[in-house]
Amino acid sequence: MTREEKSVVIENLTSQLTDNRIIYLADISGLDALTTSNLRRACFKANVKLAVVKNTLLAKAMEKSDKDFGELSNTLKGNTSILFSETGNAPAKVIKEFRKKSNKPVLKGAFVEEAIYIGDDQLDALVNIKSKEELIGDIISLLQSPAKNVIAALQSGGSKLSGILKTLSEK
Numbered sequence: 001m002t003r004e005e006k007s008v009v010i011e012n013l014t015s016q017l018t019d020n021r022i023i024y025l026a027d028i029s030g031l032d033a034l035t036t037s038n039l040r041r042a043c044f045k046a047n048v049k050l051a052v053v054k055n056t057l058l059a060k061a062m063e064k065s066d067k068d069f070g071e072l073s074n075t076l077k078g079n080t081s082i083l084f085s086e087t088g089n090a091p092a093k094v095i096k097e098f099r100k101k102s103n104k105p106v107l108k109g110a111f112v113e114e115a116i117y118i119g120d121d122q123l124d125a126l127v128n129i130k131s132k133e134e135l136i137g138d139i140i141s142l143l144q145s146p147a148k149n150v151i152a153a154l155q156s157g158g159s160k161l162s163g164i165l166k167t168l169s170e171k
């Protein structure tokens with residue numbers, strides 16, 4: 001690869017790192033062609049972009065990016081694949097689901113909305129991260145709960161009161 005080609009790749013990686021808020025780094029080495037193809041399909045279905053990158057080029061792109069990746073650049077050893085997503089837990093779910101059939105991919109680290117996760121042991125924590133839509137749904141249901149309780153109490157109380165009045169009027 002010539003210098004010009006490397007600089008183009010670094011620029012592309014830098015723009016992708018800048019544009020995305022959810023970035024996962026994983027090791028998919030050792031997967032055969034069929035398994036890698038299945039992983040790519042699973043990523044596509046989950047709206048996750050998967051690309052294999054060279055560590056040195058990714059490290060330079062991380063340095064040029066305006067984000068602080070902290071210790072994430074220390075995970076750039078061996079084979080590295082980068083996963084981009086709009087949903088914070090989508091790549092983690094893909095990795096966890098795929099690992100039911102295989103021991104790969106191994107999570108190296110993740111950058112999710114300014115938070116940095118290092119190591120494969122963080123996979124369960126990343127799977128449990130809720131998306132923005134899920135959080136909004138939880139908040140709405142929590143806000144609706146007291147109103148539903150008041151309405152239910154008024155409706156049941158009204159029927160009890162009318163039953164008591166009816167019984168008293170019959171006597």
